[in-house]
Amino acid sequence: MDNRIQTDLRSRPLMGIGTPAVGGHLYGLRSIGEEFQMDVPVSRLRTADGKFFTIRPPDVTERDRVQEERNAFAMAANAILEEEKARVARELHDDLAQSLTALKMDTIWVRDNAAIAPEAAVAKLTNMLETLDRTIGATRRIAADLRPLLLDDLGLVPAIEWLVGNFTQRCGVACKLSVDEELELQEPYATAVFRIVQESLANVAKHAGASEVAVVIDKVPRAVMLTVRDNGCGFVTAVPRKPQSLGLMGLRERAQLLGGSIAINSALGHGTLVEMYIPLPQSGVPE
Template sequence: MRPIFDSTAAGMHAPWWLPGNSGRYLSSTMLIEHNGRMWQALFSVRKSDLYTRFDAFLPWLALLTGFASTMLLYMLFHTLASSRRRAIQMATGMTEELRASQIRLQLSHQKLRRLAAHADQIKEEERKRIAREIHDDLGQNLLVLRIDADMLASRTQRRHPRLNARARSTLEQIDATIKSVRQIINDLRPTVLDLGVNAAVEWQVAQFRLRTGIACEVSESHDDICLSDQCATALFRILQESLSNISQHANASRVQVKLEKCRDTVSMSVSDNGVGAAIDGRNKLGSFGLVGIEERIKLLGGTFHIESSPGAGMSVHVSVPLGADATAFPYQEESRASA
């Protein structure tokens, strides 16, 4: 068979069918009918002409690109996971530090409350000591002076009118001094507290009524309520502070004090029909009256709440256990906080 046409230039390339060249070429055969005859067309091309040098590196480039993409995705997810893990560790550390700070703050608060209870106890004991010394020393001396002045006034009444007048004037000054000393003693530590909380409340209400002219009623459900000295003193001071607030700020015309005993607790309420106040008024800067009442009740392990609104008066309610001890309660609360 002789080829009719060969697209390759003569002498430049060896034909594809020659031995040793078939592996370097790709060939294809096609039958063509022309002029009533069958012709066999042979097509061949060198394999090296089908691709360039870039095509040889394309698989490696694809492999490198895939590897780089995989590494980038890995680094991205690893960074996200590491950031989340660090954030969780940081949040955990901050939470633990916050809890530790809260525990330290709570313990410091309990220590301050214990210190306040100790200071309050010392203050009451010092008041009691000063009142006793004034009563025993100054009171006795004034009583002796009054007896001598009264004897002098009695003996000079007829013979020495001018000396008698001086003696009477001295006697009046001594009486006024004795009255002032008694008032100081009552302010420091009323002796009526030794008679019980009921008598102390009635005496304080009577003094408030006499001093201010405001109608004040006392309602008691039990007689002779037995309380510890600390608890009775605390209730008496709370009553003093409440009545003082009423006389200074409430502009009230009627006050009612209730003292009740219910099982193992004692409750006291002080109500007025004054102008009232906002509940958060106790948080004002420099306002320590209601804050002092609340702190005293907390030291005794009791409860304290206020009912008030502008124009509708105010009611202060306190309740304490019968066996309340201001020095023991902070320690108990601190032990619960530590646990």
């Protein structure tokens, strides 16, 4: 890039001696002669000693930190996605493909032996039905991992009630849910709220060491408010997170994708509070 720069002097008129006229910007010239605006505000200042230009470079430390964090999250999330694809491929091969192969072989056997060994054919068919039941169960499990079927079949509230109940049963942690039974959200908001609750409870199970969790979902005018509070060990929010720690960053990304925001309050020995705000258009779907 050419190191020459020029300033935009077509900002508002000077307001008097010693008064800056804010609004100018620095412009750079690329090596090909193309002009571009630089993100550095410029002010003009006229004093008794003459006219000066002042430059106020912004502090981009926080912006760069957030960008680096997002880049790290994107790379890690992509790696996780590839791992998930590999897991699904293994399950399809190990569970479904092998079961279907066994069923095909048993079907051929029954075709060839039903007339000469009817009792053995009946026993074989009984085993085949058991294999079919296991195959159906494996198919439903794989599908549920990819997409919460309860969300499609029963709606958001029953799906979250199941999620909370399953969390308590699996982790032995009491979890209280407060939600309007009439709450209905269209996509992509229903899936986002479900996944946010799911990821929040997963974070509690992995890191909090809590004995109680409270989940509250409120629908306010044109928005959904979601809070998850636990009485676990807590953590220092100012300490940088480990690169492989994606839970809280994942929550932020989900909220930001829908134009929302998230606040995380925690302290050692005092548990963690996650508060999330997701705006809704009037129709409940993206505008």
